[in-house]
Amino acid sequence: xxxxxxxxxxxxxxxxxxxxxxxxxxxxxxxxxxxxxxxxxxxxxxxxxxxxxxxxxxxxxxxxxxxxxxxxxxxxxxxxxxxxxxxxxxxxxxxxxxxxxxxxxxxxxxxxxxxxxxxxxxxxxxxxxxxxxxxxxxxxxxxxxxxxxxxxxxxxxxxxxxxxxxxxxxxxxxxxxxxxxxxxxxxxxxxxxxxxxxxxxxxxxxxxxxxxxxxxxxxxxxxxxxxxxxxxxxxxxxxxxxxxx
Numbered sequence: 001x002x003x004x005x006x007x008x009x010x011x012x013x014x015x016x017x018x019x020x021x022x023x024x025x026x027x028x029x030x031x032x033x034x035x036x037x038x039x040x041x042x043x044x045x046x047x048x049x050x051x052x053x054x055x056x057x058x059x060x061x062x063x064x065x066x067x068x069x070x071x072x073x074x075x076x077x078x079x080x081x082x083x084x085x086x087x088x089x090x091x092x093x094x095x096x097x098x099x100x101x102x103x104x105x106x107x108x109x110x111x112x113x114x115x116x117x118x119x120x121x122x123x124x125x126x127x128x129x130x131x132x133x134x135x136x137x138x139x140x141x142x143x144x145x146x147x148x149x150x151x152x153x154x155x156x157x158x159x160x161x162x163x164x165x166x167x168x169x170x171x172x173x174x175x176x177x178x179x180x181x182x183x184x185x186x187x188x189x190x191x192x193x194x195x196x197x198x199x200x201x202x203x204x205x206x207x208x209x210x211x212x213x214x215x216x217x218x219x220x221x222x223x224x225x226x227x228x229x230x231x232x233x234x235x236x237x238x239x240x241x242x243x244x245x
Contacts, residue, residue: 007154007209011221014050016040018221022154024209028113032097033239035107035156037221043236044099053095053243060099061086065126067135071143072096087127088136090119092144097240103223104164104215106191107156107237110136112146118239125166125190129173133197148202155210156237159226161189163216 012019018037025033032051036043044058059078061070064085072078072091080086089098090110100107100122110119117140121132140146161180164187171179171186175196180187191210198208215222225232 007156007211009211009213011037015046017043017046019050020156020221022109022209025111025154028111030116030242031111031118031239032242033109033111033118033154035238036236038223038233038235043234047097047099047236047238051097051240055095056240056243057096058099059089059091059096060101061089061122063087063100063122065122065124067127067130067132069121069132069136069139071139072098073143087123087132088119088121090117090136090140092117092241094241095243097238099236099238101234101236102156102158102215103225103228103232103234104159106158106194107235108194109154109156109237109239110140111152111154111239112140112144112150113152115144115146115150116241117144117146118241120237120239123190123194125170125173125188128190128194128197133194133201137201148198149204151203152207153198153203153209155191155194155208157211157213157215157218157222158191159216159224160191160214161187163214163226164188164190165226 017039020035061081062085066087068086069088070086098120105124108121108123166188178193215224216227223233
């Protein structure tokens with residue numbers, strides 16, 4: 001598989017949790033980035049212990065499968081998370097750790113190394129179709145003069161085309177090469193569609209990394225709403241700029 005489509009990853013145990021890390025990002029020591037997977041404890045408490053920063057701030061939006069993106073320009077902007085729902089956040093501030101919760105949808109990590117910005121989007125099919133990627137890119141350019149070619153994108157584990165069955169109505173919203181037709185069932189690979197969309201916007205192909213894991217196929221590590229229905233818990237994806245950077 002092409003390197004740009006493969007996310008080199010490792011899963012580490014941590015206090016009754018699994019932490020998914022991205023080794024190829026470790027050389028950029030100003031960011032802390034990963035996912036807290038199956039856990040017996042509160043994932044936000046696990047994250048706070050893991051970060052080890054002094055008085056870190058967590059930005060955890062209420063998600064509604066929209067294209068709404070919140071730029072965090074100062075700490076007061078965190079108060080907006082209590083008043084409105086968002087499906088993406090980004091910042092250049094240190095010691096503010098952006099989070100989204102997932103259990104089949106795509107956690108899309110955004111890093112602009114040269115311009116010291118990080119972002120995190122929650123992408124399901126509704127957010128994708130409504131234009132969450134374009135919305136993020138528009139805001140990043142307007143506020144920080146950051147362009148698609150500046151970005152590195154990581155797509156964390158999600159439900160892949162082997163398992164993600166969709167209705168005819170949803171399938172009609174996507175290009176046919178993103179779909180798999182088999183035994184009167186239609187399956188969608190949303191990550192493949194997102195990869196194509198990112199390239200169209202100008203993100204460099206070699207800077208887009210996809211996790212090889214399907215959340216539905218690996219119950220030993222991942223929660224999956226499609227597999228567990230209303231019993232499913234959520235995993236916590238996070239990214240932030242370290243205080244000492």
